[in-house]
Amino acid sequence: MSNDALPVDSRIQSLLARMTLEEKAGQLGVFADMVRPFAPDVNPETNMRNAAQVLDDVRAGRVGTLFNGVGAAQGRQIQRVAVEESRLGIPVLLAADVIHGMRTVFPIPLGEAASFEPELAERTARATAVEATAAGLHWTFAPAVDVARDQRWGRGAEGAGEDTLLGCAFAAARVRGFQGDDLRAADALLATPKHFAAYGAVAGGMDYNYVEISDGTLHDVHLPPFKAALDAGALTVMTAFNDINGVPASANQALLTGVLRGQWGFPGVVVSDYTADMELVAHGYAEDDRDATLRAFTAGMDMSMQSGFYAAHLPALVESGQVPLPLLDAAVGRVLALKAAIGLFDDPYRSLDPAREADASHLEAHEALAREAARRSIVLLKNEGGVLPLAGGQRIALVGPFARDLDNIEGCWTLFGDRTRYVSLEAGLRAGLPAEASLQVVDGCGLETALEGGIEAAVAAARAADVVLLAVGEPQRYSGEAQSRTRIELPPAQQALAEAVAATGTPVVVLLRNGRALALEGAVRDAQAILVTWFLGSQTGHAVADVVFGGYSPSARLPVSFPHASGQQPYFYNHPRTGRPETPQMSEFKARWREYPNTALYPFGHGLGYGRIEYGPVRVDAPVLEWDGALKVRATVRNVGACMAEEVVQLYLHDRVASRVRPVRELKGFRKLALAPGQSCEVVFELDRGQLAFTRADGSFGAEPGRFEVWIAPSAAAGEPAGFELLQPPA
Structure with missing residues (x-):
């Protein structure tokens, strides 16, 4: 589904004209679903009191979304109160953290990324969506698309690892799987790429920590998986907890408005992570709750999760003129349009069918x-x-x-x-x-x-x-x-x-x-x-x-x-070259630790099967790549073992001379193929100028003419390269 899918609906304009400021702020609030909590046996009496309060808030138009509750029958109760008992009858979005499975649990995303099969992730996300929507959900706060280059950081388990290309492929696949072909279908689950942005770059690998990062690394490494997810049809994005060069991501206008809206043309909804707007005060970026609300909302954060700040402060901020009414209407309009996009105005009870929830016919296939x-x-x-x-x-x-x-x-x-x-x-x-x-x-x-x-x-x-x-x-x-x-x-x-x-x-x-x-x-x-x-x-x-x-x-x-x-740590295969590279010719004064070389014990891309795979030499079809042309790179891969094998053939590139120091290798393609004993296959990749582009020293994005090395190899540390030259653009 394309990113231009948010509908222009006359009903939305009619609602906006009739809504009070409090009701508008209510649509921007995301709160815990205490009507059907996922751990109902914990504090049941408290849950009952909280459930009544949540329903009262829904009835009063103070809630736009509830999260982390499940159950079709109680979901229908929530929706009935929203549609039949509230003044405007606006249905509620029902969301949850459904990351790598619902009732059926699939491998953690990092493990699944090891398959190097994005289509596998698309299938498991589709199965997850089927189970989640049967349990009364419309929206998941997934996939995590953070690039994690420091293994001390625990949330790397939720993403696709240390490589941007692999991260892009899995981000797009998971969005396609969650959302399916038709967002209005009963088994379509809204996807939310997170955490925007650079959460995987927290200093020291310490969760919630600060991020100091160059524009080049931000744009070349950490932002592309988000763009891939949005291009695959994601209509929501979740902000990150961290700051970026001193500006918290959840109030970062350059990112939330400049990149998302301005550069990428994102029409969808930006939602905070849990109390991320509240944390602007702890960051020392906002003076108090009201100031935090002002900074987050005007930066481009549409929805506030759990803090209650938007409900408490947005109406007064609009009345004082600090938040322009059109800005509020635009955010509320996007939330209402999201609800319309999944068909909630036409069928408020979609994905709330107790009979479907009780149907176990899919379990065998999902197992x-x-x-x-x-x-x-x-x-x-x-x-x-x-x-x-x-x-x-x-x-x-x-x-x-x-x-x-x-x-x-x-x-x-x-x-x-x-x-x-x-x-x-x-x-x-x-x-x-x-x-x-x-x-x-x-x-x-x-x-x-x-x-x-x-x-x-x-x-x-x-x-x-x-x-x-x-x-x-x-x-x-x-x-x-x-x-x-x-x-x-x-x-x-x-x-x-x-x-x-x-x-x-x-x-x-x-x-x-x-x-x-x-x-x-x-x-x-x-x-x-x-x-x-x-x-x-x-x-x-x-x-x-x-x-x-x-x-x-x-x-x-x-x-x-x-x-x-x-x-x-941090260690990642595609680190920049240094002026003292790891070379056998120099014993001590080079980029290394006293105890270890600057290498991995097991490198990115490494893995064995029960077959034995041999790679022939890398060949390029021509010594030069025309500026607007294409170049084929090929190698023959053979299974010389006695067992069937599946091999992940990987294409790597190195830009020898550039305006910014380039990585020693970068993954530019991969292909998984099955080889019977004795079988060989010529693997062909095609390169063009777009795959050689990066954020240059002047901040522009593009390729630079010059010499390149290219590998077709079983890992980021294997193989011998071939070379070619990218020619100057025609005069």
Whole structure:
């Protein structure tokens, strides 16, 4: 759906003419849905009192949107009060944080990005929309499209990793999946790219922290995924908590009005993150609540979430002349137009059908999709001696705190998952166990603490086994919002377990559960095989079994660089060149740490399958690229192994000389292809001037003539380049 989809509706003009200032401010308010809270058993008496107050506010026209409540029947009650009992009969938008699944939980977005399959994310988002709208929702506060270059930042789990091109592809795919082909359809879910902007660049990887960033990096790295999401049809955007070069994003006129409205022509609605307007006071950017309201609203933030500031202060600000009435009407008009775009004025009860909510006919298909998405998100980092896949008849020890665990299946920001359908590692492995194989399960330790006798039991199980599956990683609560870490490592109790098990000499396969790139140490780093299994969602156990037992050859690749040590952060593959690059010719005085080279332990794009892939040399069709022309780059990729394989073929580029120092490599394309044993394929990418463009030293955007290097490779650290020259524009 295109961005020009917001309708011009005579009903909206009629409503605006009849609305009081208080009712207009009410349409701009987003408040917690206490009529149908997602945790109804918590403080039920308080919930009942709050529910009555919320309905009174809806009846009085003081609420435009309610969020994080579910239930079709109670949703109909809310809408009936809005439509039949309020003065103007304006329906309410019903929203929620539905990030990577509803009742069926899919892999965390970072894990799903490892698939390098945007179409997979589009399918899981579509399934999520079907379930969310059946539960009485119109709007989700997703996808997160922040580019995360510092793995200490916990919210990287919600995005697509450290690369902008990959982030753009997944942002667009998720918007298409959530919204579908017709916004008025009962299963269409409004998408909200967030957090606008540069939230992934918070200093030190500390959540909510400040952002100091150049215009070039802002425009070339952090803004493109938002533009991709809007081009895919997103009609809402959520602001970020952080400031940018001293100006909070939620009151940043240059971004909210200059970029969004002016440069991009965005016709939709800008909504704050939770109390982001209130936080302008804590930032020291606004003097008080009234000033915060004035600054946020006049900068371009249409809707205020949960603070109540707009309802409390906008009417008086308009009456005093500090906020022009046309500016208020424009914002309210956009909110009403959004409601019209999804058909709420014609059918206030759309997506509020209790019969549809009770229909479980989709669950089997969604569970199959969850299993597919989960296994396609698993990255095989290493596989020494071909220990994987496991063979029939082996004695297997499943060891670790995640072996039987069901509390760390979902990953961050999952409010509504159906826990009765979650599949543990033990359950999945037992279901897929090959003939005559045996499985012994030992916890060994807790997530963060030792267990009495735990290591002894784990060691005994390892000694009696042919192979150990070591299920270790981050607890679920270590990643996500407000979960920044200074040391991105395993908890000490788990590391101690790993060391003890590895000391038995039994081959170890690490099943790593994580919401970010981790710095792997000791026995975990040195294990014979390592599978990155992220937080995979409902079908975790079955998906891992599919890969471990060879039913599926792992095909995912890292969307983030795994560092040698926590102290390397921020580390990202596409860092700028330095005047002292990492070169073997110079032993000390170069860009490095004392302890480690300026490289990744496992680079962006890395991953293995059960086949063995070889790349032929990179070839360009011509030594020059005409200014308005195109150039084909090609390489032959062959599976020389004995197993079927899916390979993510990656195209990288480097601009050798430019007006701003350029990254050592930049991803410019990728293609996933299936290769049977012995099969080869010539992979062809096409380059044009647009793919060479960047924000130049003078602030303009475009390409510069000169020499370029280009790779077709299996990761950001592999391969040998070919070269070409971009010619000057014709006179």
